[in-house]
Amino acid sequence: MSQLVALSALSRCGSRLALSNAGGAAACRPYSGARRLTGGFYKPFLLGSAALVGATVAGFGLSRSRAVLAAKSVRTPAERDQRELNEILQKCKHFMSDPVTDINKLLENKDDMRTKMELLVMDVQADVCKALAEVDGGQTFKVDRWHRKEGGGGISCVLQDGKVFEKAGVNVSVVFGNLSEEATKQMRSRGKSLKSKDGKLPFCAMGVSSVIHPKNPHIPTIHFNYRYFEIEEADGHKSWWFGGGTDLTPTYLNKDDAIHFHKTLKEACDKHDQSYYPTFKKWCDDYFTIKHRGERRGVGGIFFDDLDSPSAEGLFGFVQSCAKAVVPCYIPIVKKHLHDSYTPEEKAWQQLRRGRYVEFNLVYDRGTKFGLATPGSRIESILMSLPLTARWEYMHDPAKGTKEAEIIEVLKNPKDWVH
Amino acid sequence: MSQLVALSALSRCGSRLALSNAGGAAACRPYSGARRLTGGFYKPFLLGSAALVGATVAGFGLSRSRAVLAAKSVRTPAERDQRELNEILQKCKHFMSDPVTDINKLLENKDDMRTKMELLVMDVQADVCKALAEVDGGQTFKVDRWHRKEGGGGISCVLQDGKVFEKAGVNVSVVFGNLSEEATKQMRSRGKSLKSKDGKLPFCAMGVSSVIHPKNPHIPTIHFNYRYFEIEEADGHKSWWFGGGTDLTPTYLNKDDAIHFHKTLKEACDKHDQSYYPTFKKWCDDYFTIKHRGERRGVGGIFFDDLDSPSAEGLFGFVQSCAKAVVPCYIPIVKKHLHDSYTPEEKAWQQLRRGRYVEFNLVYDRGTKFGLATPGSRIESILMSLPLTARWEYMHDPAKGTKEAEIIEVLKNPKDWVH
Known part of the structure; x- marks a missing residue:
């Protein structure tokens, strides 16, 4: 039945195909109620072949009676499918670049977790880049698409030497192939x-x-990362898991900022499971430890990895909530300190803390290690997490009672910020 | 016989024990020809107890006839022993600090490779620090002794923010105990x-x-490291090996400097085995590779590890020659460029190269990895190899035909500098 609807819709639509884009791509305008969902916005890349035009627009040509039904939210499976396809296409327009995977492949496999996750990470990249660029008001993001010859690629967005941000990188990657020996070893470990x-x-x-390093030492650095992994074993069994987190690294401690940050994350977690925030807050403190210094990297946040229960759908919803919390977590803090004045000594202390950031990222960070161990990785995208400048002084030890000693104390003994 | 000499010398010397140091330590002054070897310079720490006074000075009280024999280099075994002890004591006065191991223990075990190597590394530390401080003419070396509660310790000498050197660290460490699980894993790998x-x-x-980072971008960074390792296995079997190397990391290529550096190293190697230089030059190029960048760290030098044949004595001699070649390798290059002028752009390029140095040291360097994985290691000493300041720019790519591109070319394709 749904196939029949699709075919008949295609046939009707076919007779009305019209060139509606400057780029010359064809878009099929439906007759009626479904119009608001399509609106003729397709980008050229969306319609690579006549067959795919059919697939993309199938079901747009709804009869009036069906449109009325749709308006009442009583839709056939085909209508629901189409609505989802349209939503995907709408979303794509907001992205910083076309998705890594061909849009038609995404549409064909719209119910796969891979597709959902790719669309989510593209969406989050756009949200964060736009919010940051607006606050910066100076530089814009340089957008680079890159391909990995072993499979996949990514989209790196970097704003460097802006008014507010020293270096802000938001990177999407979608890579596939065979795990390298080194990466397999890391997985096994x-x-x-x-x-x-x-x-x-x-x-x-x-x-x-993403890692965002601001210039002003009173604006903290933020990092976040949300990821999905699939591995196919010899017996055909597919393992999958989610990982991610958001954490804050201030140069100086501001308790209100830390509380705001953690509360926003807690709200995102609590919607899904009350145990998530406390568990992932602790995991974050444990994970972002510079072992050789006996210090955390910052005031923490949340971190999780290898999550594969209760369900992929449930976890995807959770990851989505966390990723969508990045902007409300961070942007208010940035705006609050935008005009804070600072001394050369405060800037120098920031530079030393940047050195610690480099130590964590190069020595311990799993993502960096996995990236460096994966042949064909795009190094510039992996190492965009490193600050523009950093400093190492031998035996630097802040005097007791100073603001520098205050943050070190918190880095050595993480606090509970929400109770 | 030798014991008799020692006993009679001790008995005679004992009657002449005198307080000769401001610190109140007793030194036994010999009568005659051996004087030039002892000269009453003992530091207080050398003579911790009466028994050790005896051990230390045994054999000093030579008769005139024996002194004449000594002058003719016809010595008894006891005399040779004593001469060696005296030489050790003389050497110690030149060091930046007392050796890590108690001097009396070193004297008691003067023929052990551990002792020989400890004295060598202390000696080299002193040679290099003195040569660098003289060239710098501004800052002096801060000398820190540190103890490792699991066993051993070290002496770190760091000159920071000098006239010529941004950061110069020369570190001696002598550590023992049980290998950590992580370090064992690294060994097995x-x-x-x-x-x-x-x-x-x-x-x-x-x-x-040691790592020496100069301020002027026309003076290259040098690194050297000479080390000896012993492991005792379950069956009592003792494995041992030597490792080491010296390598140069210029910001800009200067061919004459690279040739001088390599030739000096080659001469040190050739004295021991003609195959050493070519083998260890290649090993250096291979080892100091920043894999994820496809670049060497610098213009190379020599590197070797796990050397355990043909003999410990032979290898010690080789290591000694290499370590003693550090000053003639490097100091002439420093002096040559001492007054070279440079632009802010050249300084910025140096900072980017410093970033690469950090990448190598934190991601690949075996010594750093071993240090970070060894509980109780002194982090400040391990990470003193990091530069004072470093920089990472996203997608920085020098234009063709520039001096920056010239050095990158050599880093991607190492050259033969001595033929």
């Missing part, structure tokens, strides 16, 4: 028993990853 | 099959390690 076939382990990894 | 007893692997590691 995390307790994953992976059965490879002829030494090969096909994988697919995607995520959004 | 290097192909060492180590049989532990109840999971324990007693080890002793000592070495001198």
